[in-house]
Amino acid sequence: MNIFVCVKHVPDTAARIDVKARCRIDENITFIMNPYDENALEEAVRLKKVTPEATVIAVTVGGAAAQETLRAALAMGADEAVLLETRSPLDSIQTAGALAEAIRRRGPADIVFTGKAAIDSEGFQTMFRLAAHLGLPAASNVVSFGLNQERAVVTCEMEAGDREVLEMPLPCVIGAAKSLNQPSYPTLPAILKARKKEIHTTVLEALDLPAAAGHVACLDMTPVVDARTPVELKGTFEEIAMEIIHLLRREAKVLP
């Protein structure tokens, strides 16, 4: 069984983001594996443990630095790693096309796990596009996953705490949510072993993928500045409560 996991190398959640040139950020910061992809990888590794002869293959598209995220994936339990290397920034349409090609080349896929979204571009769509390329059903925001005789049974989080239970045949694409599992972090021996594994690298441009019809281009990007001037509310607890109510009425107009 080939279990694919698509991962993304993204800026650390705590990193300060500086806009360098038009639409490019200063990448001289710490990068990490996209947090939701860690949940995807953990689920893949758990599935491997209960499946005879399963292989977990981590795939990413990105710059040479994305190797670090693949090393982390290998240390967390992936058996193989594939990098489609490119220096150009890709939109989700191009990313999905590239991931689909990588999966087809290594294939065949029995199941594909990935995070429900990437925390840098926040597109929430690559997994669905990947599924469409591969002609597979997909479920996102998955909080529980199980296999029942060649069929995946997943619970997905909907609005206000509602959940839906979906069932679909394999292969399929699963978009992991944070509460799907608790990723187990790698041990030192696993990290050392991962360093010796090969990362199968292909230059994306060499694949000569057909150009997509649709595209999203960045025209401009600016840092967001916090423009709030804090004002302290003072008084007795009751006075402060009345002051807050006044603000809810007059400034925010959420109270009549």
Next chain:
Amino acid sequence: MKRIGIFIECKNGRLKDAVGGVVTAARCDGGELYALLLEDGGDDGRAALESWGVHTIVDIRGENGPLPYHPSRWAGALARTIRHFDLEALVGLSSLLGKNLLARVAAELDAPLVLDCTAIDAARHTAVKTLYSGKTRATLQTKGAVHLYGIRPNAVAPRSSPSRANRTAYSVALPDDPIRLREIQRSADSGVDLTEADTIIAGGRGMAGPEAFKLLEDCARPLGAAVGASRVAVDSGWVPHRMQVGQTGKTVTPKVYLAAGISGSVQHFAGMKTAGLVIAVNKDPKAAIIQKCDYFVVADLFDIIPALTEQLNKISSKAQAMR
């Protein structure tokens, strides 16, 4: 004329509150607005759509009557409606449902999509959204035959622009779908989702345990507010992950965000920096949130929140007595 489709979300037989902002965002010069409904939003809903400037209301049905909710069948129905009416754009709400459906439609049509937009120009095919969890703001251009946008709830204020709308029904024939919807588990708390709430009261480390969230719920009730939490509160197991606001939780844009006992990490700000009014209650005058809010109280939340609840309850019982 540019034909702009708008996916209208309903809940319990009524239009969702944030729909007005979505229609307003979709308006553009020379745009003809098609409101696409997969569920009935009632007469009030149709009147509201007219008040926001919709020209045509399309009731989408299956071959044998209404199309019950199903993620990929609903997406398939929207994709077919776009083709049938030759729409050049589809604008929807960037709610959990909207994100899922718009992404499925975009994948099916291989069309560009931008979710979580704070503004769009449907005529010029541009959208504004934050990237890197709220740390930067980008203007994006979509190119393609059909353009899809999801509007962040509450990011665009509804403005009226009355019109008369035609009403038409469109029946779609859908192929068999590999996904089987086994069941929908309704949550006990039937309130609004955090991402769509007008008012949010959120608790963090200062809550010191799960019990204190009851205080926030008591305060939220008379306000019709939703209760959120910081990552610390979620990681400590006090509340479920779906209540988390922040980088690995939900991004919210309420009119009011009341932060109780939340220090205000960078990751937390990522999830709520586009909120309207930010009010912070914290014992620690050095907490980061004190520097980045509109109003703050340096006090114990266990004193302030119950006092606020008491005053809110007095007001709502007074309002009820007058009715």
